[in-house]
Amino acid sequence: MKLRTCPRLQPLKESIRFLTRKPAQFSDGSRICKRTFAGHTTAQQACDALVYNRHGHYDDVLQLEKVLLPPVGDEDLRIKMLAAPVNPADINMLQGTYAILPPFPAVGGNEGLGEVLEVGSKVCDAKPGDWVIPVDAGFGTWRMEVVCKATDVIPVAKDIPLLSAATLGVNPCTAYRMLKDFGNLKPGDTVIQNGANSAVGQAVIQIAAGMGLSTINIIRDRPNLKELKDKLKSLGASLVITEEALQKPEVTNLFKDIRRPKLALNCVGGHSAGNLLAHMEYGSTMVTYGGMAKKPVPVPAKALIFKDINVCGFWMTQWKRNNMHDLSEIKAMVAELAEMVRRGQLSVPTCTQVPFPDYKVALDATTRAYSSKHVLMME
Amino acid sequence: MKLRTCPRLQPLKESIRFLTRKPAQFSDGSRICKRTFAGHTTAQQACDALVYNRHGHYDDVLQLEKVLLPPVGDEDLRIKMLAAPVNPADINMLQGTYAILPPFPAVGGNEGLGEVLEVGSKVCDAKPGDWVIPVDAGFGTWRMEVVCKATDVIPVAKDIPLLSAATLGVNPCTAYRMLKDFGNLKPGDTVIQNGANSAVGQAVIQIAAGMGLSTINIIRDRPNLKELKDKLKSLGASLVITEEALQKPEVTNLFKDIRRPKLALNCVGGHSAGNLLAHMEYGSTMVTYGGMAKKPVPVPAKALIFKDINVCGFWMTQWKRNNMHDLSEIKAMVAELAEMVRRGQLSVPTCTQVPFPDYKVALDATTRAYSSKHVLMME
Missing domain, CATH: 3.40.50.720 (NAD(P)-binding Rossmann-like Domain)
Known part of the structure; x- marks a missing residue:
């Protein structure tokens, strides 16, 4: 299995619980404000995120917290999250029963749509205003903003419905x-x-x-x-x-x-x-x-x-990880699916939209049988 | 699935029970003596065979009968069977629960070793005295003699133990x-x-x-x-x-x-x-x-x-049938296995030898747990 080497978003590993990490620093370099930087937050530096520090039921382990963002490096993007679904795999990841688990502290959510706010000086294939979705699982999409490597996301067309774009990648x-x-x-x-x-x-x-x-x-x-x-x-x-x-x-x-x-x-x-x-x-x-x-x-x-x-x-x-060395096939698949949406061959999924602060409503619904897909809306 | 076209040994088919056939004639052209040719049998024309005309428990359906052999055609071989194992698949075939079933009347047994007695005028790759084993399932090996197409059997080396040769093909x-x-x-x-x-x-x-x-x-x-x-x-x-x-x-x-x-x-x-x-x-x-x-x-x-x-x-x-259009791969595999026997890398299997007329002993044993392989010995 080929894993990316990425200093910000570390590759997830099986049995990741055995990794030792500083408890209050995220793999993307962001930090929980209230613990380490209380009083220093500004509009640019901090955002809300759904954080967990141990595995268990989401009621017990998941909390909405302010986290500080790291500076935007040459090869980075700063992204405003627009929408992020709640999937059964996300719940399993919180419980610690999924096949891959992020290191603590972790931000919940694997899927979602973001809009590029700021572009590092060496990034040439993205511009502010672009829509992007994560390449890999473990991105931590349940947050208002994120700084990541430009290669951690791929573009998605802006002329399809927002909910289609937010749910296209999985x-x-x-x-x-x-x-x-x-x-x-x-x-x-x-x-x-x-x-x-x-x-x-x-x-x-x-x-x-x-x-x-x-x-x-x-x-x-x-x-x-x-x-x-x-x-x-x-x-x-x-x-x-x-x-x-x-x-x-x-x-x-x-x-x-x-x-x-x-x-x-x-x-x-x-x-x-x-x-x-x-x-x-x-x-x-x-x-x-x-x-x-x-x-x-x-x-x-x-x-x-x-x-x-x-x-x-x-x-x-696993398929995405097997194709991570060359993102062209993933990008082509997402582009083809977006074209199907545009032609009316792939409909906007039936989703219940939930404001981000009401995340518990979405998590509760995802664990119920016969429930529709719930999507956290960040704006 | 490619099936051979063979006038003597008809290819087995799933749900073969729906085929309509004259009841007393075998697919290789041999016939049950006592019904149709009583009094006409000679040493050359007739042999003992374990015959069944319907599916069920072998005690009820399998009988040792004399059958007449057809004349040896230009592309045929007449073969004296030397030994034939009793395998669980043979029992399932008698019961009618196997995936392929021969038409009635049928001779039991799918595996066995024969010695060539007589060779048709157009057969150039076999001679009297050669050892051969059936290519396909459904051959009907529980019999003293058989006339078949030369392409229905493949050679096996005579310098390995008889029991190794008789049990090599499956x-x-x-x-x-x-x-x-x-x-x-x-x-x-x-x-x-x-x-x-x-x-x-x-x-x-x-x-x-x-x-x-x-x-x-x-x-x-x-x-x-x-x-x-x-x-x-x-x-x-x-x-x-x-x-x-x-x-x-x-x-x-x-x-x-x-x-x-x-x-x-x-x-x-x-x-x-x-x-x-x-x-x-x-x-x-x-x-x-x-x-x-x-x-x-x-x-x-x-x-x-x-x-x-x-x-x-x-x-x-199924593998053999997929490779029936060109027997070279089957022949090569059997030759390589015989070479392993010769080198001592593939031992003579632990078998209990049972005289052909005592066939019920072998069938009883094959249906019991922890039993060794039983082989009917024709001479």
Whole structure:
């Protein structure tokens, strides 16, 4: 695994808890005001940030604090954060259960949109007013401002909706890569997915439709089922069916009108993943990118041996790190997704906007089932 | 999937039960004497064979009968069977639960060694006295003689023990392909496997040792544990441990002296497969080639997403069929394995030899746990 060497935003490491660090200094050089610089803050130097110094429930460990920003170096940018989603991975990171964990003190949030305020003298590919999003996880987006290396962010077009830009870098990228890199898909092929109403699921439906693929979309039963089915169909879903309906014998009739899936996308695990496997084509691939049910994927030996099904995983963070030596592929993917938004092929995600100081509302909602995506708005 | 077109030995097909055939004629053209040719049999024309006409328990469906052989055509061979193993897959085929099933009436047995008796006028790469083994599954090896296309068999060296030659075409080939084709293994790498005392497991230990690989071999606890450990170590096993010991915390000490496995070979499934996954290296591969526990492989989402583990299957029959258009690779593999036998790097498997008429003894034993491999001996 190739990790960046970056003096400000240190690369995250597994078992990062074993690192010894000065407790009140952030990896980007910013410091908590009230502890070390109380009375010295100015408008330029300080900003609000959601800070945590230990792992646990966010109610216990996350606090809104003033932190001092370091000076802007030659290769740096100063960025005003505009919006930052709250994702389940952010909550897991606070709890200390995610695969990578930042050193303490840490700022919460991995995803978000910022506007460039100030540009270091040696930075030639950014200017004040540009929109940017973080390249890597662990950026700490839940803050009003940040100073970082110019290479820690990539540009995103300003002529798309702010909420699209703020949520482009993780979920649509995950959908895009899984559809492009697995299953060797051609127009007319079929993709099956569970958790089809998730942010990734909705992006899969839309990007797949643009690629000429059929999608079979599995959702949980719920009171407003017809409304959700209609919504997903309006995004381009070929079929939307519940987990329960997928297990009925008559479901085999589906495959009279639509090819068996060459690719299955699983973010649930347990029985739900097993149900996907039962319908897949010979020689197909199941990609797991989440485990909402917190149960393993049960893979029958016969599916592996006689149906030659391949079971693997995808993690956007790792893909980005594998491509960190040359940002052109990441930039091209984000530019292509922005173009899809511009053409109306990738809709603005359904988000609940929450003012930054009301962050607890967003965190509470993110831990609830059937909740929409919540985004912290900094202005 | 490419299937051979062969007028005598028809390619097996999934759901072959739906094929309509004349009931008393075999796919190789031989016929059951007692039904159609009673009184016409001669030494040349007829032989004993273990025949079944429907699926079920072998006690109910398998019978020793006389069948008539067809004449030897220009491209054919007449072969005297010398020995034929009884494998679990043969039992599943009789039961009708295997992935491929021959048309009725069928002769049991997929693996075995034959000696060429008679050669068709257009066959130039075989002569009487040669030893041959079937290329494809479904050959029907549980019989005294057979007439087949010359391309339905490949040669095997006569200077290795008869039992090695009779058991070379399935289990050692499976071990060989899994070690060569998965995990991109280099000398010094580690392979972990369960069912390490199986015929495939023993071949894995020996072939891996020849490739400079370490092996961690998982077996079930049993009364004669030390004896079995010593035997597997004498074959070249680096470590032999029980399923129970693998789950103890102190097992992590193993990985101070030996690298974490890049490849896991699973023929059990269920918890046993899960235990293998827990110890694998980042980016490693688990290949499933059996499912003795009859339980799915439970794959945690974290193993797929954060450890980038790939879970797939291997089926020797399918590999052979994929390579049927050009037999050179199959022939080369068998020749290389025979050379390992000759050099003492691949031992004669522990087999119980059973006279052909006592076939029920061998079938009973094959369905029992902890039983050795049983081989029907035709002479």
